[in-house]
Amino acid sequence: MAARIQDVAARAGVSTATVSRVLSGVDFVSVELSERVWRAVRELGYRRNRVARRLRRPGGEMWALIVSDIENRFFTSVARGVEDVANESGITVFIGNTDNDPERLGRYLETALAEQVAGIILTPTSPDDDVSSVISAGTPLVTIDQPLSSASLPTVTTDHHIGGQLAGSFLAARGHRTIGVVAGPQPVATWNTRLDGLMSCFQSSDTRVVVERGDNKVAGGMAATAHLLDNVPSLDALFVTNNLMTIGALREIDSRGLTIPGDIDVVGYDLNSEEWTRSVPVTSVNQDPRRIGEVASRTLLDLQAGTGRVPSSDLILLEPHLQEPAAVGLH
């Protein structure tokens, strides 16, 4: 059906080797032949078969990006950043969504390896994720958000401890003493580090930090907030460690008719998506997800280029940023 390199060669009156050379532009080919090849390509509407190419010459033009929740705007922006860099380099990205399920992660890793991808960018579901198959296949892997305990891999993330400190010092400065924290699942270091950062600001004996865990989705944020509101009478403020749970917390607070910061103060996380700003009269610690995706991609490119060389530093830390509510903000 579609034209093959052979058809092009025949039409141009050259060998397939020459066609291949012209197309990849690596070896020198005489101007005359080159022109004949290009003309034949045009006339036949020839398109290189990437599958055949990848079989012969692996380590090519496809990456896998595996995220834990594709419906979360944070990851979607990471994906956007990855895609932008990948495209520049002619690399196709396929996206997998684990829903934080290690088993689904396993399946996606298998698929990625079976597809002979040139590299993988991964948001772990927990530090215990098993990536041994990737390691032994020798496929370059960059981790986002948190490192894995089993392997020493480049990790691109924002400094979670500083993030927690930003929230903590903000709340401490406002004179709050009893802080409720709505944190992500226990096994994941990310949320614990943010929590630690906050705690470092509340060490004196007359302060108190109460932690409740949630599932990083809106519902989990609502439930955890409800629990804190019900069980911690003197609660001054809330710190929530991810975007969707912050939305959940705001909903719960609203539904009780409480006001921010009058009745309770709130610092959330990653509320910098444009479409959320109307619902966000709260302070927020923000990462730059698109940038995270870009940096991870460049790291992956380096890894590919260096043919497996480990970069000088495994941990690439970006700075979080405290955003106070705009004066415009309604409530």
Add this chain to the structure above:
Amino acid sequence: MAARIQDVAARAGVSTATVSRVLSGVDFVSVELSERVWRAVRELGYRRNRVARRLRRPGGEMWALIVSDIENRFFTSVARGVEDVANESGITVFIGNTDNDPERLGRYLETALAEQVAGIILTPTSPDDDVSSVISAGTPLVTIDQPLSSASLPTVTTDHHIGGQLAGSFLAARGHRTIGVVAGPQPVATWNTRLDGLMSCFQSSDTRVVVERGDNKVAGGMAATAHLLDNVPSLDALFVTNNLMTIGALREIDSRGLTIPGDIDVVGYDLNSEEWTRSVPVTSVNQDPRRIGEVASRTLLDLQAGTGRVPSSDLILLEPHLQEPAAVGLH
């Protein structure tokens, strides 16, 4: 490095043909050989090379999903629906993001064809998108949201006219006479059909509909709303044809200190994403994006199975649903 089918064959003492048969489970192989093969597979940690497989036997296990804005929650939910169905069938999905740029769309289509994908699901940037390369390659293609003018392809969408009518009859019943519409870009039928649906409810001589176009993002919604507010003195209500522009409209209205529905009434579109509900005390016409993705995927599966047969109906219409603001909603 990684084990090949040959290694498995050698270890199991059989031919590669037998290994292939055992793995794909298509032909009968004796229990004894079958067991030897599986053991060898396990011992070597063998994983089938999908690239080689696809080269030999095209029409396989990979789809392309091409959307116009991957950071828009609507498309992200469509993607989720597609992924769920594809995964059930062992199909990998790669996602492309056109940003509504026909040129980027063209590049993604090229990539998809070069990767020999088994099918493509596409959100057109306009009805004039050129998919001739896909047609002539014979790759099954399903369109989401709007049909293409150049080709008769299965299209999965929600009934946009009914959607507009739902909004129109709601606003008419509330006694509004002057309606501002913030609609998506002119060339795209989707927004025009929604607009037509609304207009069909405002045909009498004492009513007026004023249309302003936007870019389907938050900023565009703000700008268009500002323009309407500034130039249409007697404006009673606003109808906005997509989710992000509705958010933009709400922000603009807020920033002017206007209230809904007291100062101005609003009907938006697709505000059913969980994380937005807090900012949505407005009525909204909602589609079910995940379902759209699922239906599109099943259509694509049918197309693949039917080896190119056109289905009985080209247009698959789902029903939109009018959602009035929850009583809980703050403002």
Add this chain to the structure above:
DNA sequence: CTGAAAGCGCTTACAG
């Protein structure tokens, strides 16, 4: 039921 062999569409030493 099983194997030897051809072939999917490319790329790349190897000669010339």
Add this chain to the structure above:
DNA sequence: CTGAAAGCGCTTACAG
């Protein structure tokens, strides 16, 4: 600078 030929890792008629 160019071509003939081998080979990437599978699958599948074709024999037996």
